[in-house]
Amino acid sequence: MEKVRIGLIGCGGRQGAHMNSFEQMDDVAVVAVCDPVAERAEKAAAKFGAKRIYKDAADLFAHEDKTTLDALVIAIEPTAHIGVEEAAVEKGIPFIVEKPMTLDLNQAEKLAKAIEEKNLITCVGFQDRYLDLIEIIKDELPKHKAGGLVYGAWIGGIPGVWWWQKKFTCGGQLVEQNIHLLDGLRYLYGEPLSVYATCSRGIVEPGVDAKPEYDTDDHSTAVIRFKNNVTATLVSACYSKDIRPNCGYVITMPDMVMDYRLRNNLIIKTAHETRDIDRQVDQTLLLDQAFVNAVKTGDPSYVRSPYGDALKSLKVAFACNESMETGKVIYFEEK
Numbered sequence: 001m002e003k004v005r006i007g008l009i010g011c012g013g014r015q016g017a018h019m020n021s022f023e024q025m026d027d028v029a030v031v032a033v034c035d036p037v038a039e040r041a042e043k044a045a046a047k048f049g050a051k052r053i054y055k056d057a058a059d060l061f062a063h064e065d066k067t068t069l070d071a072l073v074i075a076i077e078p079t080a081h082i083g084v085e086e087a088a089v090e091k092g093i094p095f096i097v098e099k100p101m102t103l104d105l106n107q108a109e110k111l112a113k114a115i116e117e118k119n120l121i122t123c124v125g126f127q128d129r130y131l132d133l134i135e136i137i138k139d140e141l142p143k144h145k146a147g148g149l150v151y152g153a154w155i156g157g158i159p160g161v162w163w164w165q166k167k168f169t170c171g172g173q174l175v176e177q178n179i180h181l182l183d184g185l186r187y188l189y190g191e192p193l194s195v196y197a198t199c200s201r202g203i204v205e206p207g208v209d210a211k212p213e214y215d216t217d218d219h220s221t222a223v224i225r226f227k228n229n230v231t232a233t234l235v236s237a238c239y240s241k242d243i244r245p246n247c248g249y250v251i252t253m254p255d256m257v258m259d260y261r262l263r264n265n266l267i268i269k270t271a272h273e274t275r276d277i278d279r280q281v282d283q284t285l286l287l288d289q290a291f292v293n294a295v296k297t298g299d300p301s302y303v304r305s306p307y308g309d310a311l312k313s314l315k316v317a318f319a320c321n322e323s324m325e326t327g328k329v330i331y332f333e334e335k
């Protein structure tokens with residue numbers, strides 16, 4: 001395959017980051033695009049000289065198949081995943097899909113099964129798995145006595161997209177946004193044993209600080225237990241306005257503290273030294289390159305977060321929501 005022919009489904013904010021990658025890659029050609037917002041589709045098509053512009057995913061699938069497209073990048077809102085990935089699987093076209101892949105667990109489970117049966121290459125947009133700073137943490141952890149506390153935080157404002165204002169359309173901040181740090185915890189520590197989570201509203205005033213329809217949580221806290229005496233507290237908040245605390249992880253071990261500042265730098269402290277390491281890579285570019293390499297070679301191992309693995313992070317995030325609703329601890333394995 002000379003150039004990997006790519007179709008874009010959804011041409012909103014996040015697709016912009018994938019488009020930046022493809023502009024830097026010689027081995028891809030974006031040949032088809034679609035978005036119900038025609039200007040977005042046209043703008044994306046113009047960037048790449050793509051001639052095939054469709055009104056939505058269904059329209060694209062009515063005209064395209066694996067003889068015309070080698071891969072798809074799906075970046076649509078969490079509740080828009082209606083028959084989109086199913087069509088890609090049916091037609092056997094490998095795809096990147098953004099997290100959260102859907103808010104419907106039943107759909108995600110069926111898709112994961114179908115993807116596995118077809119052996120289809122997939123990649124979920126967990127960009128941090130390709131981040132150099134996360135690689136450093138992953139290399140460092142096994143050199144120390146296992147166990148300790150991890151504080152994870154994503155505290156910011158309300159993203160500008162319309163669908164973020166309602167929990168029904170975004171899934172809540174943990175599912176939509178802090179799932180990045182949640183997936184990172186799984187990447188570093190393996191499968192969780194249990195979660196307990198709480199949430200709160202009342203700081204953000206609908207119609208004043210947010211759109212009148214705002215009804216998602218202002219903040220939540222999840223306590224996630226892992227094997228080897230690791231317990232993580234993952235906090236999410238969207239009420240910040242002018243000033244924000246550090247986000248990322250603080251990983252505490254008996255002989256080291258790793259202070260990872262979200263996608264920016266990593267401060268490693270021991271009794272004898274402090275090292276401050278800046279991020280050197282564009283992790284979304286690395287994710288896109290990994291996926292394209294997988295498509296070109298047929299080797300799925302380039303991808304660090306295939307659909308089936310990402311589903312495990314989605315399930316943990318949904319379990320946190322369940323715990324927020326019921327007040328119960330959700331156990332995944334032994335108590």
Ligand SMILES: NC(=O)c1ccc[n+]([C@@H]2O[C@H](COP(=O)([O-])OP(=O)(O)OC[C@H]3O[C@@H](n4cnc5c(N)ncnc54)[C@H](O)[C@@H]3O)[C@@H](O)[C@H]2O)c1
Pocket residue numbers: 009010011012013014015034035036037040055056057058075076077078080098099100125126127161162176
């Ligand atoms: N990996 C990351 O770091 C990251 C960052 C931001 C957003 N995201 C995720 O990316 C997804 C999209 O977020 P966004 O910020 O780009 O949202 P957005 O609202 O800016 O863009 C979504 C686009 O999808 C289009 N769309 C909806 N249904 C469609 C369909 N059936 N066919 C074609 N296009 C359709 C919409 O018209 C819109 O233009 C979300 O799941 C979000 O959580 C991931």
